[in-house]
Amino acid sequence: MVVERGQKIGLVGHNGAGKSTLLKLLAGVEPVTSGAVRIGSNVNSAYYAQHQLEILDPNETVFESIQKVSPGWSENEMRTYLGSFMFSGDEIEKYVKVLSGGEKARVALARMLVKPSHLLLLDEPTNHLDMVTRNVVERALIQFSGSIVCISHDRHFLNNVTNLTCEVGDGGIRLFEGNYEYYEWKKQVEKSAESPKPKIKSELKGKSDYKEQKKVRNRLSWIKKRFTIIENELKNQRSITQDPANGDDYELLQKAMETMTILESKYLKLMEEQESLNAK
Template structure:
C-alpha cells in the first residue's frame, strides 16, 4: 500500500536515512520506534509528501488517502468544535461545502435561468454526499468527540477557547472522522486521560485501514500494533509482533551479535598473534601470508549499537512516622461545584496510593490538599511527624528559569553539591555531555519533566506526591523511573493515566466517583480484577 525503497535523506549535516526500506500493507497496524532525533517525524513527512527523499523513492498505491496527526495542530478559531472536526473529514467535507453552495444557488432568484442545470448538479452532489456517508457525518463527529472526552457543551462551543491539549484532541478527532486508507499518528496518546485512551485503543483496533504510529505508552502500543518498524542509525528494521516482542527480539539480536563479535575478536587476536610471532621467520612465510590474506577477506562483525541506558538510584531517605497523612471530615468546593463532602482518608508509611476518577472528580485537588497548595473549606489535613514531602506537579515545569542552563539550574538548587555529583545526576536523567549546557527555555516538555524530577529526587523525600509524572516522558525514561520507584523505601501518592506505571507501582487505590469513594487494597491490579474495568469512567 505504501513503501519506502532504499531511501536516503539528509537534513543539513545530519544524515537521517541511508538506503532505508520498509513497507506498510493494507490493514497492517505498525508502531514506529527509535531514539529521540532518529528521524521519526522526518519519516512521517516523507510518507505524506511534505518532504522528498534525496535518494530512493516513497511510493503509495494510486488513490490512497493518508491522514496525518502531528503534535503541531496549527490555528483553530472561528467555529464550533464539531464544525472544526467535520471540516477536516477529507473528501466528504469538500462535497458538503459544495452542497451548501449549490443549495444557496437554488434559492437565488438571479439564477432562475440556470435552474435546470443547478438542480441536476444538486442531485449529483447529493448522491455523492450520501455515498460518502455525509448524512451520518455529524453523528459520527459527536461520537468521536465524546469518545475523546468532550462534553456536549464543549462540542458546541468555540474551538478557539480550548487549551492546547484539547485542541490536540480536536486535531486527532479530525483524522479519525476522516477515516483515511492510511493513518499516520504521531503520539496520539499524549494529552489523553485513561478513559479516552482506552476508547481510542478500541477505535484503532476496529479501524480497517493501515496504521503507523508512535507512542510513549507501551501498553497502548502493545494492544494495537502487530508490527514494529525501528529507526536507528539511518536504517529501518522491521519486527513482526507487538512492542513486547520487539523488545525481546531486539535484546536477543543484540546478545547474539555481541557473542559473534566477541568470538570473531578472539579469533582475530589469535591470528594476529601468530602473524606477529612468525612474520620474521622465512620457514613460516607461506603460512603468515596465507593468514594475512585470510584476515583481509573476513567480513568484520560490528558490535551491537548500545542504547544509552538511564539508571537512577535513590539515596536512602530519612524514615517518617507511621502515620503520613490524616484527612478528617474534609469539605472542598470551587464556586458552586462541590468536590468533597466529609472526606476521611489516611496514608500509612510505605503505602503507594494511586488516585483514580473521571475528569473533575477531584484527583489533583486531593494532591493539592495533601501538599498544602490548597486548603480545605472545613475539616483537617494533618501531615505526620518526620515527613519530608516531594511534590511533582505539571505547573512546576513552568517555574524553571529559562535563562539558566540545565547545569546552572542544578547548581542553584544544590549549591553544596560537587560538580561530579550533579553531572552524574544530570546523566541519570538523560542529560549527558553538552546537553547540560542547554538553556531551560529551549527544553521540550519531556526534558523539563526530567529536570524537575531530577531536582526532586536528588535529596530524596520520604513521601512522594506525583501528579501525572509520566506525561512527556519517553518509554526508556518511564522504565528508569519505574525501576527507581520500585526500589524506593518511602510512601507515595500519585495520579497517572499510564497503566504500566499504575500496575507496577501501586499497592493501594483510591477511586473517586459521584456515588462515593472506594478503596482497593492491592492497587491497580486488584482494582481491574474486581471491577472488570481499567478506568472509572468505563464502569456502567
C-alpha cells in the same frame, strides 16, 4: 519498506535516528532526496503531528470544526460521532480557542478519522494527553481498519495498537513481527546471544564497572516488573470506567480516573528512566 493493508507499525529508535523524518517523507511533508515514496493507487493517507492543533480554527465550535469535514452528516450522526470522542451535550458548542490541549487533540484526531483514509501517519498522537483522552485515542486507533505508521514514546500505546515494529537507525530500518513488547524481547534475546561471557578482571576499575553494570541490569529488570504491575492495574481501573453498571456511580468513576492518571504518570517516569539506563 512496504506498508500493507491492516499493518499497524510502530517506529522506534534513539533520538535523531530519523523516525520523524521517515514519517514526513511518507506523508509528503518533506521532499525525498534519494529513492522514492510510492503510494498505491486510490490510497488516501492522513498525517497527524502536534502542529495539527495549530491548524484548528479557534473561532469555530467543536461541532463546526467537525461539520466542516463531514458534509452530508445529520446532526444526530454528528453528535453520536463526537460522543465517541467524549464531547457531549453543551461541550460540542465550546469554541476551539477555549479548549485544553487534550481536547484540541481529540478534535484534531476526530477530524482526521472522519474521512475514510486508508493510511494514518501519526507522530506522537498521545503526547501531552491526559489519561482519559489517551484511552479515547487508543480505542479509536484499535478499531481503525486501515494501516497505521506511528511514532510514540508511550510503550503501553504501542503494545495495544501496533502489530509490527520498525527499528530506525544507522541509515536503515529493520522490521520485527510484533508489537513493542515483542521487539524488546527479541532485542534482549539477540543481545544475550551476542554478548561474550564476562572475563574475570583483577583490576579495581573492572570490578567497579561490573558492579555498576549489574546495578543497571537489576534496575532495568525491576522496571520491567513494575511495567507489568502498572499495566495490569490500568486494565483493572479501565474496566471499572467502561462497565455500564458503574455509569451512575460518579465517585467510583472519578476515583478510577484519578488512579489511572497517577499510574500513567508513574509509567511515563519509568519509561524515561529505562531509556536513560539503556543509553549507558
